Amino acid sequence: MSSAPSVGRPRSGARRLPAGTAREEILDAAAELFSERGYAATSTRMIAEMVGVRQASLYYHFSTKEQILAELLESTVRPSLTYAEQLAQQALSPADALQALVRYDVGILLGARWNVGILYALPEIATEPFTRFRAEREQLRSAYRRLVAAVAGTPTADVTGDLVFGMVESVIGMRRDLPALPPPDQLGQSVADAALRLAGSPR
Amino acid sequence: MSSAPSVGRPRSGARRLPAGTAREEILDAAAELFSERGYAATSTRMIAEMVGVRQASLYYHFSTKEQILAELLESTVRPSLTYAEQLAQQALSPADALQALVRYDVGILLGARWNVGILYALPEIATEPFTRFRAEREQLRSAYRRLVAAVAGTPTADVTGDLVFGMVESVIGMRRDLPALPPPDQLGQSVADAALRLAGSPR
Numbered sequence: 531m532s533s534a535p536s537v538g539r540p541r542s543g544a545r546r547l548p549a550g551t552a553r554e555e556i557l558d559a560a561a562e563l564f565s566e567r568g569y570a571a572t573s574t575r576m577i578a579e580m581v582g583v584r585q586a587s588l589y590y591h592f593s594t595k596e597q598i599l600a601e602l603l604e605s606t607v608r609p610s611l612t613y614a615e616q617l618a619q620q621a622l623s624p625a626d627a628l629q630a631l632v633r634y635d636v637g638i639l640l641g642a643r644w645n646v647g648i649l650y651a652l653p654e655i656a657t658e659p660f661t662r663f664r665a666e667r668e669q670l671r672s673a674y675r676r677l678v679a680a681v682a683g684t685p686t687a688d689v690t691g692d693l694v695f696g697m698v699e700s701v702i703g704m705r706r707d708l709p710a711l712p713p714p715d716q717l718g719q720s721v722a723d724a725a726l727r728l729a730g731s732p733r
Numbered sequence: 734m735s736s737a738p739s740v741g742r743p744r745s746g747a748r749r750l751p752a753g754t755a756r757e758e759i760l761d762a763a764a765e766l767f768s769e770r771g772y773a774a775t776s777t778r779m780i781a782e783m784v785g786v787r788q789a790s791l792y793y794h795f796s797t798k799e800q801i802l803a804e805l806l807e808s809t810v811r812p813s814l815t816y817a818e819q820l821a822q823q824a825l826s827p828a829d830a831l832q833a834l835v836r837y838d839v840g841i842l843l844g845a846r847w848n849v850g851i852l853y854a855l856p857e858i859a860t861e862p863f864t865r866f867r868a869e870r871e872q873l874r875s876a877y878r879r880l881v882a883a884v885a886g887t888p889t890a891d892v893t894g895d896l897v898f899g900m901v902e903s904v905i906g907m908r909r910d911l912p913a914l915p916p917p918d919q920l921g922q923s924v925a926d927a928a929l930r931l932a933g934s935p936r
Contacts, residue, residue: 570772693903727930
Protein backbone atom coordinates (compact mmCIF):
# COMPACT_ATOMS: atom_id res chain seq x y z
CA MET A 531 0.00 0.00 0.00
CA SER A 532 2.81 2.39 0.88
CA SER A 533 6.36 2.32 2.11
CA ALA A 534 5.68 4.65 5.05
CA PRO A 535 7.54 3.57 8.18
CA SER A 536 5.62 1.98 11.03
CA VAL A 537 3.71 4.12 13.50
CA GLY A 538 5.80 6.12 15.92
CA ARG A 539 9.10 5.76 14.09
CA PRO A 540 10.80 9.17 13.88
CA ARG A 541 10.78 10.51 10.36
CA SER A 542 14.05 12.45 10.49
CA GLY A 543 13.28 14.49 7.45
CA ALA A 544 11.82 11.78 5.19
CA ARG A 545 8.86 13.04 3.18
CA ARG A 546 5.62 11.10 3.23
CA LEU A 547 4.51 12.51 -0.10
CA PRO A 548 6.74 13.21 -3.11
CA ALA A 549 5.64 16.84 -3.41
CA GLY A 550 3.47 17.40 -0.37
CA THR A 551 3.03 20.58 1.61
CA ALA A 552 3.18 20.32 5.42
CA ARG A 553 -0.61 20.51 5.44
CA GLU A 554 -0.94 17.60 2.99
CA GLU A 555 1.59 15.53 4.93
CA ILE A 556 -0.35 16.07 8.16
CA LEU A 557 -3.56 14.95 6.44
CA ASP A 558 -1.82 11.90 4.99
CA ALA A 559 -0.30 10.86 8.33
CA ALA A 560 -3.63 11.39 10.10
CA ALA A 561 -5.42 9.32 7.45
CA GLU A 562 -2.97 6.47 8.00
CA LEU A 563 -3.22 6.58 11.80
CA PHE A 564 -7.01 7.06 11.94
CA SER A 565 -7.74 4.26 9.49
CA GLU A 566 -5.14 1.78 10.73
CA ARG A 567 -5.06 2.40 14.51
CA GLY A 568 -8.39 4.10 15.05
CA TYR A 569 -9.50 7.68 15.60
CA ALA A 570 -9.81 7.57 19.39
CA ALA A 571 -6.42 5.86 19.73
CA THR A 572 -4.66 8.58 17.72
CA SER A 573 -3.50 11.86 19.24
CA THR A 574 -2.40 15.02 17.46
CA ARG A 575 1.00 14.45 19.09
CA MET A 576 1.28 11.11 17.28
CA ILE A 577 0.33 12.72 13.98
CA ALA A 578 2.90 15.49 14.42
CA GLU A 579 5.58 12.91 15.34
CA MET A 580 4.82 10.82 12.29
CA VAL A 581 5.19 13.81 9.98
CA GLY A 582 8.26 15.02 11.86
CA VAL A 583 6.87 18.43 12.81
CA ARG A 584 6.20 20.05 16.17
CA GLN A 585 2.68 19.92 17.57
CA ALA A 586 2.59 23.72 17.35
CA SER A 587 3.07 23.47 13.58
CA LEU A 588 0.20 21.02 13.38
CA TYR A 589 -2.03 23.41 15.30
CA TYR A 590 -1.06 26.18 12.88
CA HIS A 591 -2.82 24.19 10.16
CA PHE A 592 -5.60 22.46 12.14
CA SER A 593 -7.01 23.71 15.42
CA THR A 594 -8.43 20.32 16.48
CA LYS A 595 -8.22 16.61 15.70
CA GLU A 596 -11.89 16.79 14.67
CA GLN A 597 -11.00 19.36 12.02
CA ILE A 598 -8.44 16.99 10.49
CA LEU A 599 -10.95 14.16 10.42
CA ALA A 600 -13.65 16.41 8.94
CA GLU A 601 -11.34 17.46 6.10
CA LEU A 602 -10.37 13.85 5.40
CA LEU A 603 -14.00 12.70 5.34
CA GLU A 604 -15.06 15.58 3.11
CA SER A 605 -12.33 14.56 0.66
CA THR A 606 -14.09 11.19 0.22
CA VAL A 607 -17.41 12.70 -0.90
CA ARG A 608 -16.81 16.20 -2.30
CA PRO A 609 -15.11 15.14 -5.56
CA SER A 610 -17.98 12.77 -6.39
CA LEU A 611 -20.52 15.44 -5.48
CA THR A 612 -18.82 17.95 -7.78
CA TYR A 613 -18.69 15.32 -10.51
CA ALA A 614 -22.42 14.58 -10.08
CA GLU A 615 -23.13 18.30 -10.55
CA GLN A 616 -21.03 18.34 -13.73
CA LEU A 617 -22.85 15.27 -15.05
CA ALA A 618 -26.17 17.03 -14.49
CA GLN A 619 -25.04 19.75 -16.96
CA GLN A 620 -24.39 17.22 -19.70
CA ALA A 621 -26.83 15.68 -22.12
CA LEU A 622 -26.33 12.12 -20.95
CA SER A 623 -28.95 9.43 -20.63
CA PRO A 624 -29.77 8.68 -16.97
CA ALA A 625 -28.19 5.22 -17.37
CA ASP A 626 -24.94 6.67 -18.72
CA ALA A 627 -24.86 9.34 -16.02
CA LEU A 628 -25.45 6.78 -13.26
CA GLN A 629 -22.72 4.53 -14.59
CA ALA A 630 -20.30 7.44 -14.88
CA LEU A 631 -21.00 8.58 -11.31
CA VAL A 632 -20.57 5.06 -9.89
CA ARG A 633 -17.28 4.55 -11.74
CA TYR A 634 -15.97 7.91 -10.56
CA ASP A 635 -17.10 7.42 -6.94
CA VAL A 636 -15.60 3.92 -6.73
CA GLY A 637 -12.38 5.38 -8.13
CA ILE A 638 -12.32 8.02 -5.37
CA LEU A 639 -13.02 5.48 -2.61
CA LEU A 640 -10.43 2.98 -3.86
CA GLY A 641 -7.89 5.47 -5.12
CA ALA A 642 -7.20 7.29 -1.86
CA ARG A 643 -3.92 6.24 -0.21
CA TRP A 644 -5.76 5.31 3.01
CA ASN A 645 -9.18 3.79 3.44
CA VAL A 646 -10.64 6.79 5.27
CA GLY A 647 -14.23 5.77 4.45
CA ILE A 648 -14.21 3.18 7.22
CA LEU A 649 -14.40 6.17 9.59
CA TYR A 650 -17.95 7.00 8.39
CA ALA A 651 -19.20 4.77 11.22
CA LEU A 652 -17.62 6.78 14.04
CA PRO A 653 -20.24 8.08 16.48
CA GLU A 654 -18.34 11.40 16.56
CA ILE A 655 -19.63 12.05 13.02
CA ALA A 656 -22.99 13.02 14.52
CA THR A 657 -21.41 16.09 16.20
CA GLU A 658 -21.00 19.68 15.01
CA PRO A 659 -17.55 19.64 13.36
CA PHE A 660 -18.90 17.11 10.87
CA THR A 661 -22.03 19.03 9.84
CA ARG A 662 -20.64 19.89 6.42
CA PHE A 663 -19.43 16.33 5.78
CA ARG A 664 -22.84 14.93 6.69
CA ALA A 665 -24.60 17.49 4.48
CA GLU A 666 -22.34 16.75 1.50
CA ARG A 667 -22.74 13.00 1.92
CA GLU A 668 -26.54 13.44 1.97
CA GLN A 669 -26.30 15.56 -1.20
CA LEU A 670 -24.38 12.75 -2.86
CA ARG A 671 -27.02 10.27 -1.68
CA SER A 672 -29.68 12.55 -3.23
CA ALA A 673 -27.79 12.61 -6.52
CA TYR A 674 -27.86 8.80 -6.57
CA ARG A 675 -31.56 8.78 -5.71
CA ARG A 676 -32.35 11.16 -8.58
CA LEU A 677 -30.32 9.21 -11.12
CA VAL A 678 -31.71 5.86 -10.00
CA ALA A 679 -35.28 7.18 -10.17
CA ALA A 680 -34.58 8.53 -13.67
CA VAL A 681 -33.14 5.18 -14.81
CA ALA A 682 -36.01 3.23 -13.28
CA GLY A 683 -38.53 5.62 -14.75
CA THR A 684 -40.38 5.71 -11.43
CA PRO A 685 -40.65 9.12 -9.83
CA THR A 686 -41.99 7.58 -6.62
CA ALA A 687 -39.64 7.53 -3.67
CA ASP A 688 -38.34 4.10 -2.81
CA VAL A 689 -35.18 2.74 -1.26
CA THR A 690 -33.44 1.66 -4.47
CA GLY A 691 -31.41 4.87 -4.65
CA ASP A 692 -30.22 4.32 -1.09
CA LEU A 693 -29.34 0.71 -1.87
CA VAL A 694 -27.22 1.80 -4.84
CA PHE A 695 -25.54 4.41 -2.63
CA GLY A 696 -24.92 1.74 0.04
CA MET A 697 -23.59 -0.73 -2.52
CA VAL A 698 -21.13 1.85 -3.87
CA GLU A 699 -19.92 2.65 -0.35
CA SER A 700 -19.55 -1.08 0.34
CA VAL A 701 -16.31 -1.02 -1.67
CA ILE A 702 -14.86 0.61 1.47
CA GLY A 703 -15.52 -2.60 3.41
CA MET A 704 -14.36 -4.78 0.50
CA ARG A 705 -11.09 -2.87 0.41
CA ARG A 706 -10.59 -3.60 4.09
CA ASP A 707 -11.90 -7.17 4.30
CA LEU A 708 -10.91 -8.93 1.08
CA PRO A 709 -7.37 -10.18 0.53
CA ALA A 710 -7.44 -9.03 -3.10
CA LEU A 711 -9.64 -6.77 -5.21
CA PRO A 712 -9.97 -6.46 -8.97
CA PRO A 713 -8.17 -3.38 -10.39
CA PRO A 714 -10.11 -0.18 -9.51
CA ASP A 715 -11.25 0.43 -13.11
CA GLN A 716 -12.58 -3.10 -13.44
CA LEU A 717 -14.28 -3.05 -10.03
CA GLY A 718 -15.74 0.38 -10.84
CA GLN A 719 -17.26 -1.01 -14.05
CA SER A 720 -18.64 -4.06 -12.19
CA VAL A 721 -20.30 -1.83 -9.60
CA ALA A 722 -21.61 0.49 -12.33
CA ASP A 723 -23.16 -2.48 -14.16
CA ALA A 724 -24.61 -3.73 -10.87
CA ALA A 725 -26.09 -0.27 -10.21
CA LEU A 726 -27.94 -0.40 -13.54
CA ARG A 727 -29.33 -3.85 -12.78
CA LEU A 728 -30.36 -2.66 -9.33
CA ALA A 729 -32.07 0.39 -10.79
CA GLY A 730 -34.01 -1.96 -13.02
CA SER A 731 -32.48 -0.99 -16.35
CA PRO A 732 -32.57 -3.78 -18.95
CA ARG A 733 -28.98 -3.02 -20.05
CA MET B 734 -36.10 3.47 19.67
CA SER B 735 -36.23 2.67 23.39
CA SER B 736 -37.18 4.31 26.62
CA ALA B 737 -33.85 3.55 28.28
CA PRO B 738 -32.63 6.46 30.43
CA SER B 739 -29.80 8.61 29.13
CA VAL B 740 -26.21 7.53 29.52
CA GLY B 741 -24.80 7.73 33.03
CA ARG B 742 -28.09 8.10 34.84
CA PRO B 743 -28.12 5.70 37.82
CA ARG B 744 -30.48 2.85 37.26
CA SER B 745 -31.49 2.25 40.89
CA GLY B 746 -32.88 -1.16 40.26
CA ALA B 747 -34.76 -0.48 37.03
CA ARG B 748 -34.48 -3.38 34.59
CA ARG B 749 -33.29 -2.70 31.06
CA LEU B 750 -34.97 -5.81 29.70
CA PRO B 751 -38.34 -7.19 30.77
CA ALA B 752 -36.98 -10.65 31.55
CA GLY B 753 -33.25 -10.26 31.13
CA THR B 754 -30.52 -12.04 33.02
CA ALA B 755 -27.62 -9.96 34.38
CA ARG B 756 -25.54 -11.19 31.44
CA GLU B 757 -28.16 -10.06 28.91
CA GLU B 758 -28.54 -6.69 30.62
CA ILE B 759 -24.77 -6.14 30.50
CA LEU B 760 -24.77 -6.94 26.77
CA ASP B 761 -27.72 -4.62 26.18
CA ALA B 762 -26.14 -1.71 28.07
CA ALA B 763 -22.82 -2.26 26.29
CA ALA B 764 -24.60 -2.33 22.91
CA GLU B 765 -26.24 1.00 23.71
CA LEU B 766 -23.04 2.67 24.91
CA PHE B 767 -20.79 1.26 22.16
CA SER B 768 -23.18 2.19 19.36
CA GLU B 769 -24.26 5.59 20.68
CA ARG B 770 -21.08 6.91 22.38
CA GLY B 771 -18.43 4.80 20.71
CA TYR B 772 -16.39 1.81 21.75
CA ALA B 773 -13.21 3.64 22.80
CA ALA B 774 -15.23 6.17 24.81
CA THR B 775 -16.99 3.45 26.81
CA SER B 776 -15.42 1.80 29.88
CA THR B 777 -16.53 -1.39 31.64
CA ARG B 778 -17.19 0.85 34.65
CA MET B 779 -19.74 2.83 32.64
CA ILE B 780 -21.43 -0.37 31.47
CA ALA B 781 -21.65 -1.71 35.04
CA GLU B 782 -23.05 1.62 36.27
CA MET B 783 -25.69 1.68 33.59
CA VAL B 784 -26.88 -1.81 34.49
CA GLY B 785 -26.66 -1.03 38.19
CA VAL B 786 -24.18 -3.78 39.08
CA ARG B 787 -20.66 -3.70 40.51
CA GLN B 788 -17.73 -3.92 38.12
CA ALA B 789 -16.78 -7.21 39.81
CA SER B 790 -20.13 -8.66 38.73
CA LEU B 791 -19.48 -7.56 35.17
CA TYR B 792 -16.07 -9.25 35.23
CA TYR B 793 -17.72 -12.43 36.48
CA HIS B 794 -19.55 -12.59 33.14
CA PHE B 795 -17.00 -11.00 30.78
CA SER B 796 -13.28 -10.87 31.41
CA THR B 797 -12.65 -7.96 29.01
CA LYS B 798 -14.42 -5.21 27.13
CA GLU B 799 -13.27 -6.90 23.91
CA GLN B 800 -15.13 -10.04 24.92
CA ILE B 801 -18.37 -8.08 25.28
CA LEU B 802 -17.92 -6.48 21.87
CA ALA B 803 -17.05 -9.83 20.28
CA GLU B 804 -20.23 -11.42 21.61
CA LEU B 805 -22.33 -8.48 20.41
CA LEU B 806 -20.80 -8.59 16.94
CA GLU B 807 -21.22 -12.35 16.68
CA SER B 808 -24.90 -11.91 17.52
CA THR B 809 -25.29 -9.83 14.33
CA VAL B 810 -24.01 -12.57 11.98
CA ARG B 811 -24.45 -15.97 13.66
CA PRO B 812 -28.27 -16.17 13.36
CA SER B 813 -28.09 -15.42 9.62
CA LEU B 814 -25.27 -17.91 9.18
CA THR B 815 -27.28 -20.63 10.95
CA TYR B 816 -30.29 -19.72 8.83
CA ALA B 817 -28.22 -19.96 5.63
CA GLU B 818 -27.15 -23.48 6.67
CA GLN B 819 -30.80 -24.46 7.26
CA LEU B 820 -31.77 -23.05 3.86
CA ALA B 821 -29.10 -25.20 2.21
CA GLN B 822 -30.88 -28.32 3.58
CA GLN B 823 -34.15 -27.34 1.93
CA ALA B 824 -35.25 -27.93 -1.65
CA LEU B 825 -35.58 -24.25 -2.54
CA SER B 826 -34.70 -22.63 -5.82
CA PRO B 827 -31.56 -20.49 -5.54
CA ALA B 828 -33.70 -17.37 -6.08
CA ASP B 829 -36.09 -18.29 -3.25
CA ALA B 830 -33.19 -19.17 -0.94
CA LEU B 831 -31.39 -15.90 -1.68
CA GLN B 832 -34.54 -13.88 -1.04
CA ALA B 833 -35.21 -15.74 2.21
CA LEU B 834 -31.66 -15.18 3.46
CA VAL B 835 -31.74 -11.47 2.61
CA ARG B 836 -35.10 -10.97 4.34
CA TYR B 837 -33.87 -12.82 7.44
CA ASP B 838 -30.53 -11.01 7.57
CA VAL B 839 -32.14 -7.57 7.16
CA GLY B 840 -34.54 -8.53 9.95
CA ILE B 841 -31.61 -9.38 12.24
CA LEU B 842 -29.76 -6.15 11.43
CA LEU B 843 -32.83 -3.93 11.85
CA GLY B 844 -34.46 -5.88 14.67
CA ALA B 845 -31.69 -5.61 17.24
CA ARG B 846 -32.39 -3.04 19.93
CA TRP B 847 -29.12 -1.23 19.17
CA ASN B 848 -27.40 -0.74 15.83
CA VAL B 849 -24.31 -2.77 16.74
CA GLY B 850 -23.37 -3.34 13.09
CA ILE B 851 -21.90 0.14 12.85
CA LEU B 852 -19.04 -1.24 14.98
CA TYR B 853 -17.90 -3.52 12.11
CA ALA B 854 -15.62 -0.67 11.04
CA LEU B 855 -13.62 -0.52 14.29
CA PRO B 856 -9.92 -1.15 13.67
CA GLU B 857 -9.89 -3.34 16.81
CA ILE B 858 -11.88 -5.94 14.84
CA ALA B 859 -8.63 -6.98 13.14
CA THR B 860 -7.23 -8.27 16.47
CA GLU B 861 -7.38 -11.69 18.11
CA PRO B 862 -10.53 -11.48 20.28
CA PHE B 863 -12.53 -10.98 17.08
CA THR B 864 -11.17 -13.95 15.13
CA ARG B 865 -14.39 -15.90 15.46
CA PHE B 866 -16.56 -12.93 14.50
CA ARG B 867 -14.45 -12.32 11.40
CA ALA B 868 -14.57 -15.99 10.45
CA GLU B 869 -18.34 -16.17 10.84
CA ARG B 870 -18.87 -12.98 8.87
CA GLU B 871 -16.70 -14.39 6.06
CA GLN B 872 -18.77 -17.62 6.13
CA LEU B 873 -21.91 -15.54 5.74
CA ARG B 874 -20.29 -13.66 2.83
CA SER B 875 -19.49 -17.05 1.26
CA ALA B 876 -23.10 -18.17 1.64
CA TYR B 877 -24.18 -15.04 -0.27
CA ARG B 878 -21.55 -15.67 -2.95
CA ARG B 879 -22.76 -19.25 -3.46
CA LEU B 880 -26.43 -18.27 -3.65
CA VAL B 881 -25.76 -15.35 -5.99
CA ALA B 882 -23.65 -17.54 -8.28
CA ALA B 883 -26.45 -20.15 -8.32
CA VAL B 884 -29.06 -17.51 -9.17
CA ALA B 885 -26.87 -15.98 -11.86
CA GLY B 886 -26.02 -19.39 -13.26
CA THR B 887 -22.39 -18.38 -13.49
CA PRO B 888 -19.99 -20.52 -11.46
CA THR B 889 -17.15 -18.09 -12.16
CA ALA B 890 -16.02 -15.94 -9.29
CA ASP B 891 -17.00 -12.32 -9.61
CA VAL B 892 -17.82 -9.53 -7.19
CA THR B 893 -21.61 -9.69 -7.44
CA GLY B 894 -21.92 -11.87 -4.33
CA ASP B 895 -19.83 -9.37 -2.40
CA LEU B 896 -21.96 -6.49 -3.69
CA VAL B 897 -25.14 -8.22 -2.52
CA PHE B 898 -23.51 -8.83 0.87
CA GLY B 899 -22.44 -5.17 1.04
CA MET B 900 -25.90 -3.97 -0.01
CA VAL B 901 -27.54 -6.05 2.73
CA GLU B 902 -25.12 -4.67 5.33
CA SER B 903 -25.82 -1.14 4.07
CA VAL B 904 -29.12 -1.24 5.99
CA ILE B 905 -26.91 -0.67 9.06
CA GLY B 906 -25.92 2.74 7.68
CA MET B 907 -29.46 3.48 6.51
CA ARG B 908 -30.73 2.78 10.03
CA ARG B 909 -28.26 5.30 11.39
CA ASP B 910 -28.42 7.98 8.69
CA LEU B 911 -32.01 8.17 7.50
CA PRO B 912 -34.68 9.97 9.53
CA ALA B 913 -37.22 7.24 8.76
CA LEU B 914 -37.10 3.74 7.31
CA PRO B 915 -39.86 1.56 5.87
CA PRO B 916 -41.06 -1.15 8.29
CA PRO B 917 -38.42 -3.94 8.59
CA ASP B 918 -40.53 -6.51 6.70
CA GLN B 919 -41.09 -4.13 3.82
CA LEU B 920 -37.47 -3.01 3.68
CA GLY B 921 -36.37 -6.66 3.88
CA GLN B 922 -38.53 -7.47 0.87
CA SER B 923 -37.19 -4.46 -1.06
CA VAL B 924 -33.60 -5.53 -0.39
CA ALA B 925 -34.46 -9.14 -1.29
CA ASP B 926 -35.95 -7.99 -4.62
CA ALA B 927 -32.91 -5.79 -5.21
CA ALA B 928 -30.62 -8.77 -4.51
CA LEU B 929 -32.35 -10.80 -7.23
CA ARG B 930 -32.00 -7.97 -9.75
CA LEU B 931 -28.36 -7.57 -8.77
CA ALA B 932 -27.76 -11.29 -9.20
CA GLY B 933 -29.20 -10.98 -12.67
CA SER B 934 -32.39 -12.94 -12.15
CA PRO B 935 -35.23 -11.91 -14.49
CA ARG B 936 -37.76 -12.02 -11.63
